[in-house]
Amino acid sequence: MIITEKKDRKHLLEKIKEYNSFFLLGCSECASLCGTGGEPELVEMKELLESEGKKVTGTFVAKTGCQVLGTKVEIKKNFKSEADEAECILVMSCGAGTQSAVDIYKDKPVYPTNDSLFLGNMTRMQIFDERCSLCGECILEQTGGICPVTACPKGILNGPCGGTNEGKCEVSPDVDCAWTRIYNRLKAINRLDDMKEISKPKNWSAHKKPMTLNVREKKEEGKK
Amino acid sequence: MSFKEALNSGKFTVTAEAGPPKGTDIKKIVHECELLKGKVDAVNVTDNQSAVMRISSTSFCKIILDMGLEPILQMTCRDRNRIGLQSDLLGASILGIKNVLCMTGDHPNAGDHKEAKTVYDIESAQLLRVVDGLNNGKDMMGNDLQGATDFFQGAVVTPEANPIEPQLMKFEKKIDAGANFFQTQAIYDIDKFKEFMSHARKFPVKVLAGLVLLKSAGMANFMNKFVPGINVPAELIGELKEAGKEKALDAGIDIMARHIKQLKDENICDGVHIMAIGAEDKVPEIMERAGLL
Structure with a gap:
């Protein structure tokens, strides 16, 4: 899973100081397990923002934040007005989740609340180590x-x-x-x-950024 | 006689080490290198040693080459990818640098630019293969070179690594990859070193025992604690302590001279690599006391 860590809150508040209303978007997968983007962390963030005199228009823990289409459907179905009302979307998952939100809200600022650290194995509850690059x-x-x-x-x-x-x-x-x-x-x-x-020597060109993979296209090619 | 010729002739070969400074003022190191002229067979020029940013090894190799010394270019894989490494090797070759010591290189974590991006595109054994390829007129991708290099390439080994088995496997890989000579991590226990040499002697490579000049008991204790593969025996630390603060360096010179003499007299290895670490001006004295001058 993708291991994330909360950004320094003071630093985060400084970055978003010009905005007054926020929609908070978490993720039920990795970020929930890391304790950075599940229900409790969203509540905590809501309280923090409100204590700073900000408005939180709504909060939602997406099922899988890196699934762009699924997350879009979930938000539009259940939280359209709350998300539309906010000046800024705060994404409380990983860098991939943040960029799903960028895709969904093309005309709204989207900020990450976490740093994405590595692909991790969880050895015990909330203890992670990196084994694959x-x-x-x-x-x-x-x-x-x-x-x-x-x-x-x-x-x-x-x-x-x-x-x-x-x-x-x-x-x-x-x-x-x-x-x-x-x-x-x-x-x-x-x-x-x-x-x-x-x-x-390792073939580093096997990971040429940015990577893409279209399994469906490959399947189609296989059929031909 | 070149370094390669010296080693191949069976002469007990002596190399020293020069660490280029951080900054453009090279008066001190040039002076120290002057003192080595006519005494040592070659001088290693370190490559941003301990990951501390300094003058490029290649540039300083050229300086001492022009002074009449024979440089050994230390080349690490820490800072350059395979394009940079090959390009710098070709560059060193056209400057007349003949010897290259292939190393993986200390991690930036040890140095003064800890935030640097580590490279390690390849590592020491692979770099040895690259040098072998360049010597045979091919780059890493098998492309023909317009003019091959003519390097005498070597590598490093830690005879007292713990555990020793993976170290010896890597030693053999480096030989397979084309290493002609080895300069070892510092050794202080000659009997233990003999054990390593009885293994190393099975292979067609030359081995220069690495010797680091002990300057105080504190330095010896520090190395025992923090430098992987270095074990200064208690008796030697006792000798340094007994000598007292003022005479400790003198005792360190004695210890090294004694070790060199034993290595040579008993024909244990093919030569020594003297690392004086800040006391390069003492190298001639060490050699004199060892009976080499």
């Missing part, structure tokens, strides 16, 4: 299922660098050395030979 070309089959592109701060592909130290990373003693982890894992599954081959 969405690099466009998965190499997990070569590395015992642990991603060095993500887990190593240098993202290197041929074993540990000189900064590895008793299983920890030079960047911080709180970070495990990805390549020591990979080595231990490959050893455990009896596949150390996977590490002996020199990995070729």
Whole structure:
């Protein structure tokens, strides 16, 4: 899921000071789990804005904020007048959710209340770590299922660098050395030979921004 | 005799290290390099060492080349993508730089521009392959070069890395990728180093033991605590302590000279890489005490 963190509230209020009325848009998926854009956070934001003398015209937790069409239908059906009345839409989900709102409200300012941090695995309730960088070309089959592109701060592909130290990373003693982890894992599954081959330089063009994918078109092509 | 010729002749080869300064005033480092002339076989020029922004390694290599010293260009993968690396290697080649030491490079987190975007498009083993390709007239994509390079390429290894197995796997990968010589992370325990060398001797590569000059007991303790792969034994720290503050540097010079002598006399490795870290003017004295001059 997309891991988000609340922006500094003082900083946020400064950014939106020129507007007086807001519609708050959360998301029931990742942002709810992160505690940045679910029902309680929307209530909290409403109270904060009202304490600053602002008006909140309405609040809504979208089902999936990154689904542009679904979110548009949901808002238009249930909150059209509230959202239309607001001078500004505050989006309390991720950068993708914010840009869904930009698509829906072409003539209204849309502001994010959160910073989007990473694609995360939730290891326990509201504890997240980054395991995949969405690099466009998965190499997990070569590395015992642990991603060095993500887990190593240098993202290197041929074993540990000189900064590895008793299983920890030079960047911080709180970070495990990805390549020591990979080595231990490959050893455990009896596949150390996977590490002996020199990995070729990564094809970074597999993730050429901005990425798009049209599965429907691909399916059509498949039929032909 | 060039650095490559020295190593291949079986001569006990000595390299030193010069870290270009931050800023354009190079008087001090030029003076220190002058002192090395005619004494060492080559001088490594560091590449924004510890991720602290300084004069480019290539530029300073050219300065010492013109002074009559032989530079070893340290090239890290931290700051340039594959286009930049290959372009700078071609640039170094036309300046007459013959030796390149391929490294991944310290993370910007260690340096003075912590907000920098890290690059690491490729890493040390892949960079060695790139150099090999350029030497054979091809770029990374297999395109023909109009004129190949003629680099003598090397790499680094940490003989006391913990755990050691992945380090040794990477050592072998670097050899496969074309490394001709290795300069090691600082070593202080010669017996342990012998164990590493008994493994390294199985491969057709030259190894220069890395030696960092100890200047005080405090410095030794600091390195033990914070520098990966460095283990200064307690006896040596005791020696520095016993010498007292004023004589600690002298004791450090003695320790290094003693180690060099043992490495050479017992034919443990092919040479040494002396890292004096701020006391480059002491390198001739170290060599004298080691019986190399």
